C-alpha cells in the first residue's frame with residue numbers, strides 16, 4: 001500500500017514510528033505500508049519510491065517541518081497540491097479537527113476520494129459535518145473511508161457497534177466520549193476541587209487544551225456521537241442535529257450531592273429513539289459505564305444481545321495510531337477480497 005500522510009503531529013508521528021520497523025502486524029496480518037509523502041503545515045516531503053520513516057521523523061524533530069528534508073523536501077506544498085500530484089492508494093488524514101467548516105481536512109478527504117484513494121482519518125471535523133456525503137462519494141468512487149480512531153482513540157468503539165454486534169438491532173447508545181471533561185468531573189468528585197481548579201490541573205497534565213471550550217461545551221462529545229449515530233445506527237445526521245450542553249455550569253455542590261447518593265455527574269452522549277443529546281447526567285456508580293479519569297466508555301443497547309459496554313483510553317498518539325493500522329489492515333483485506 002502506498003500511503004500519503006497529511007498532518008504530522010502526535011498521531012501522524014506515532015503512526016510513522018509504528019511502521020518504521022518495516023511492517024506492522026495487526027492481529028497476525030502483516031501489512032507493509034510504503035509512505036510516499038508526508039505533509040505538515042510547512043510543506044511536504046515526497047518520494048514515490050518510498051520514504052524512510054526514521055529520516056522523516058528526525059527531520060521533523062530537528063527542523064520543525066518535514067519540508068526541510070534536503071533531498072525530497074517541498075517547502076510550501078499544500079496538502080491539496082500534494083494529493084493532485086502524487087500516486088498512492090491511501091490517504092491518512094490527521095490534521096487538526098475544525099468543526100466550523102471541517103478544513104483543511106474536508107478538502108483533503110474529498111480530493112483523495114475523487115482521486116480514488118482509500119482514506120483513513122482520525123479527524124472528526126469532516127465527518128461530524130458531512131459523513132453521509134463523504135460515504136456516498138467513497139462508494140461512488142469504489143474506495144473505502146475508514147475512521148475508527150475518531151471515537152475512543154485506540155478503543156474499538158465504532159467497530160464493536162458496527163461489526164462486533166452484527167446480527168443485533170442497536171436500539172440505543174450512551175457513552176462518556178470525552179476524557180478531558182471526565183477527568184475534571186472525576187477530580188471534582190474525588191478531590192473536592194471546584195471546576196476551574198480541576199480544569200487548571202487537567203491543563204497542567206496536558207489533558208486539556210489552552211482553549212478548553214471545545215471539550216467543556218460538549219462539542220467534542222457531540223462530534224463523536226454524530227459519527228456513532230451515522231456509522232453504527234445508520235442515522236443520517238450531522239452536528240446541527242445534536243442538542244448540546246457542556247459541563248461549565250456543573251457546581252461542586254451538585255457533584256457532592258450526587259456522590260452522597262451513590263451517583264456521579266458525567267457528561268453523557270446519547271442516541272436514543274432518534275434523539276441525539278450531550279449533557280451532564282447523574283450516573284449510578286454501579287453502572288459499568290461510570291468510568292473515572294480520562295477513560296471513555298460506551299454502552300450499546302442491542303436487541304437481542306442486551307447491554308454491551310466497552311471501556312478504554314480515549315486518546316493518545318500511539319493509541320490512536322493503532323486505530324489507523326487497524327483501518328489499513330481492513331482496507332488491505334477488503335482489497336484482497338476484490339482481487340480474489
Ligand SMILES: NC(=O)c1ccc[n+]([C@@H]2O[C@H](COP(=O)([O-])OP(=O)(O)OC[C@H]3O[C@@H](n4cnc5c(N)ncnc54)[C@H](OP(=O)(O)O)[C@@H]3O)[C@@H](O)[C@H]2O)c1
Nearest residue numbers: 007008009010011040041094095096097104122123315316
Ligand atoms: N491526539 C489524540 O489523542 C487524538 C485522538 C483521537 C483523534 N485525534 C484527532 O487526530 C487528528 C490529529 O491529532 P494530533 O494530536 O496528531 O494533532 P496535532 O498534534 O495538533 O497535529 C496536527 C498536525 O497537522 C498539521 N497541519 C495543520 N494544518 C495543516 C495543513 N493545512 N496542511 C497540512 N498539515 C497541517 C500540523 O502541522 P505542524 O506540525 O506544522 O504544526 C501538525 O503536524 C486531530 O484531528 C485530532 O482531533 C487525536
